Amino acid sequence: xxxxxxxxxxxxxxxxxxxxxxxxxxxxxxxxxxxxxxxxxxxxxxxxxxxxxxxxxxxxxxxxxxxxxxxxxxxxxxxxxxxxxxxxxxxxxxxxxxxxxxxxxxxxxxxxxxxxxxxxxxxxxxxxxxxxxxxxxxxxxxxxxxxxxxxxxxxxxxxxxxxxxxxxxxxxxxxxxxxxxxxxxxxxxxxxxxxxxxxxxxxxxxxxxxxxxxxxxxxx
Amino acid sequence: xxxxxxxxxxxxxxxxxxxxxxxxxxxxxxxxxxxxxxxxxxxxxxxxxxxxxxxxxxxxxxxxxxxxxxxxxxxxxxxxxxxxxxxxxxxxxxxxxxxxxxxxxxxxxxxxxxxxxxxxxxxxxxxxxxxxxxxxxxxxxxxxxxxxxxxxxxxxxxxxxxxxxxxxxxxxxxxxxxxxxxxxxxxxxxxxxxxxxxxxxxxxxxxxxxxxxxxxxxxxxxxxxxxxxxxxxxxxxxxxxxxxxxxxxxxxxx
Numbered sequence: 001x002x003x004x005x006x007x008x009x010x011x012x013x014x015x016x017x018x019x020x021x022x023x024x025x026x027x028x029x030x031x032x033x034x035x036x037x038x039x040x041x042x043x044x045x046x047x048x049x050x051x052x053x054x055x056x057x058x059x060x061x062x063x064x065x066x067x068x069x070x071x072x073x074x075x076x077x078x079x080x081x082x083x084x085x086x087x088x089x090x091x092x093x094x095x096x097x098x099x100x101x102x103x104x105x106x107x108x109x110x111x112x113x114x115x116x117x118x119x120x121x122x123x124x125x126x127x128x129x130x131x132x133x134x135x136x137x138x139x140x141x142x143x144x145x146x147x148x149x150x151x152x153x154x155x156x157x158x159x160x161x162x163x164x165x166x167x168x169x170x171x172x173x174x175x176x177x178x179x180x181x182x183x184x185x186x187x188x189x190x191x192x193x194x195x196x197x198x199x200x201x202x203x204x205x206x207x208x209x210x211x212x213x214x215x216x217x218x219x220x
Numbered sequence: 221x222x223x224x225x226x227x228x229x230x231x232x233x234x235x236x237x238x239x240x241x242x243x244x245x246x247x248x249x250x251x252x253x254x255x256x257x258x259x260x261x262x263x264x265x266x267x268x269x270x271x272x273x274x275x276x277x278x279x280x281x282x283x284x285x286x287x288x289x290x291x292x293x294x295x296x297x298x299x300x301x302x303x304x305x306x307x308x309x310x311x312x313x314x315x316x317x318x319x320x321x322x323x324x325x326x327x328x329x330x331x332x333x334x335x336x337x338x339x340x341x342x343x344x345x346x347x348x349x350x351x352x353x354x355x356x357x358x359x360x361x362x363x364x365x366x367x368x369x370x371x372x373x374x375x376x377x378x379x380x381x382x383x384x385x386x387x388x389x390x391x392x393x394x395x396x397x398x399x400x401x402x403x404x405x406x407x408x409x410x411x412x413x414x415x416x417x418x419x420x421x422x423x424x425x426x427x428x429x430x431x432x433x434x435x436x437x438x439x440x441x442x443x444x445x446x447x448x449x450x451x452x453x454x455x456x457x458x459x460x461x462x463x464x465x466x467x468x469x470x471x472x473x474x
Contacts, residue, residue, distance in 0.1 A: 118313035118372075121274060122327035122379060123303035132330055137317045213317050215361030 004184050007175040011188065014168035018196065021088055021157040021167060026150065028093025033100025037138075038130060040101065041108055051101070058098035063159050066091050071163050084163035092157065099149055107141035108134055140211050147204035151197045158193070168192055225252045226288070227383050227414045228273070233282030234438075235265075235272055242268045243279070244438035250383065253412035257425040257446070260435035261461060266418045267310075269435070270385045273416070274305040287382055303331060306376030306384040310391050312368040314360040320347060320371045321356040324378050332379070346374040350404045366397030370404055377408075384408070384415040391420070422450060422465060434458045 036051045043051070058066070071087045082090065111134060119129035158169040172189040176182040228250045235243040242265045250256055258266050271277040273284060275291065275298045284292045291301045315323050324343035328334045334342070347353050350370040360368055369389055376384060386405065390398040402424050409415060409428040419425065425432055425446050432449040434442045442455045453459050 114309070114311060114313045115315055117276060118307075118309060118315070118375075119327075121276060121302055121305070121307035121309075122375070123299045123301075123331045124327060125299055128330055132326060133315050133317075140317070213361065214359045216316060216359070 004175070004179065004181065004188075007179070007185070011168065011171045011175060011185065011192075014166060014171040015192065015196070017085070017165060017167040018154070018157050021085070021092060021160060021165065022150070022153045022200075024089035025092030025096050025153055025157070028089065029096025029098075029100045029149075029153075032093065032097025033102075033104055034135075036097065036101035037104035037108060040105055042126065042130065055098045055101060058095045063091075063095060063156055064162060066095060067159065067163055084160070084165045088157075088160040088163055088165050092153065092160075096149060096153060099152075100146070103142050103145040103149065104138060106145070107138040110141060111137055137213075140208070140213065143204055143208040143211070147201040147208075150200045150204060154197050154200060155193060226250070227252050227254075227286070228416070229285040230273065231283045231285075233269070233272055233279045233284065235268055235277065235279050242438050243272065246282070246435075246438070246440055248433055248440065248443070250414055250416060252414055254430045255409045255415045255417065255428050256431050256433060257429040258416065258418045258433045258435060259420060259425070259449075259461070260441075264435040265438040266435055267387050270307070270387050270416070270418060274302050274307055274385060276302075276307075299331075303379055304382045306373075306379060306381035308369070308372050308376055308384065308386045308389050310388040312360070312365075312372045312392070314368055314371055314375075316360050319357050319359055320352060320363065320367075320374075323360070323371055324375045327375070328378055343374070343378055346378040347371070349377065350374045351400075364397060365393045366400040369393065369401045373401075373404055373408075382414065384413055386415065386417040386419065388418050388420075420465060422462070422469070426450065434461070 036054065039047045040051045061069075067088065070091050071082070071084065075082050075087060115133050115137075116126070116129045119133045120126065124132070157167060160167060161170040161173065164170060168189050172185045176185045179185070226249050230249065231247050233243055233246045234241065244265075246265075246269055248256070258269070260266050268277060272279040275295065278295070279292065282292070283290055286301060286304060291297065315326065318326060321340065321343050324346050325336075325339040328339035328342060329336060332339075344353065344356060347356050350373055352367060352370055352374065355363060355367055355371075360371070363371065373389075389405070390401050393401065398421070402421060405415075405417070405424065406428055417424070417429070429446045431443060432446050433440050434449060434453070434455070436455075436457050442449060442453055442458050449458065450462050453462065
């Protein structure tokens with residue numbers, strides 16, 4: 001029976017894949033979420049309806065179903081060939097966009113419209129006002145909610161084992177099966193997720209503290 | 221007086237929300253260097269009027285000219301028009317994430333396309349004008365209400381407007397902070413900066429206004445020089461309004 005320690009580097013290199021999935025998913029989700037939050041608040045009725053449908057779709061379907069739907073269904077049917085990793089990042093991103101849009105939306109709404117009015121009164125276009133005045137504040141307010149989204153994403157990324165993406169869980173499973181010794185590897189994998197979740201949210205919290213607007217203590 | 225000296229001309233402006241008419245045919249003009257004060261009880265349409273005049277709210281009917289150019293024609297020019305109108309809000313509406321200096325300079329950079337250094341230098345000058353040069357690097361949440369409103373005034377002045385609108389600039393302030401804001405406004409009035417001021421500060425109106433426009437029910441009920449409107453108004457509503465305000469002042473002074 002092989003010693004677990006021999007497989008340690010193999011499992012540890014899954015961290016890179018997990019973080020890659022999370023970074024990719026969060027980035028795609030950030031861009032989608034930001035545009036959709038702005039569209040939902042400032043857009044016309046049609047735009048709002050489309051975004052509402054999008055958010056509803058991705059928040060209602062389990063991630064595993066989405067992964068299968070896109071990997072086995074939608075991408076092949078539309079003629080695209082994506083490898084499991086790329087497909088997983090896209091799906092995580094599309095789904096995270098739905099959640100992130102609601103984080104940003106809440107933040108923008110909490111700011112009210114008085115500052116945008118002031119920006120418009122100075123001759124700024126609405127888009128400039130949103131970019132220079134609203135977003136810098138809304139993103140700060142979003143950080144606590146966003147650290148939740150990071151924690152969720154770290155854990156959800158493990159579901160991509162179903163497509164064979166070589167992240168932490170997939171590798172752990174291989175080790176558990178090869179060694180016929182599941183307890184230690186799965187415990188170890190759980191520990192890795194704890195460290196990644198804790199470390200990431202810690203970094204976001206530090207960012208939140210660093211970017212706090214002076215004087216606005218407790219109001220943000 | 222030639223027509224070229226008219227800065228703002230308002231003709232028969234109307235505005236309604238659902239079934240309620242807030243503005244019901246308002247007309248007046250302001251010449252260069254004039255200060256006009258708008259009074260009236262709450263709900264009389266004063267704030268709506270100001271917002272219509274810089275197109276933050278779209279009037280239903282009527283025409284508005286700024287420096288002889290009709291601004292109610294198309295609405296593609298709103299961003300250009302608003303640069304020429306300084307707007308001071310009741311609740312200051314400062315940008316909370318920016319220092320006082322950046323609050324004043326940001327539109328200079330974003331709208332007027334000045335360089336960062338140029339914008340900063342001008343912003344500092346405007347802050348000096350409202351006696352806030354020492355608070356330039358503080359954030360709005362670190363300033364008092366009076367200081368916030370003076371930053372807001374500096375922010376509007378920096379755009380070099382042809383006219384200033386003040387929408388009850390002292391109504392959100394503690395009594396002891398009103399004076400510093402009024403002093404700045406008086407100073408600007410003495411510099412002959414054309415202004416339209418919605419306020420209930422009678423002392424201010426008396427000392428700097430060329431004319432008081434008294435609004436009620438979405439119309440100008442009565443207009444004239446401050447002393448005449450305050451002391452001897454013709455309209456019963458106006459008389460009652462100033463009687464009540466005078467009583468309030470006397471009680472405060474006691």
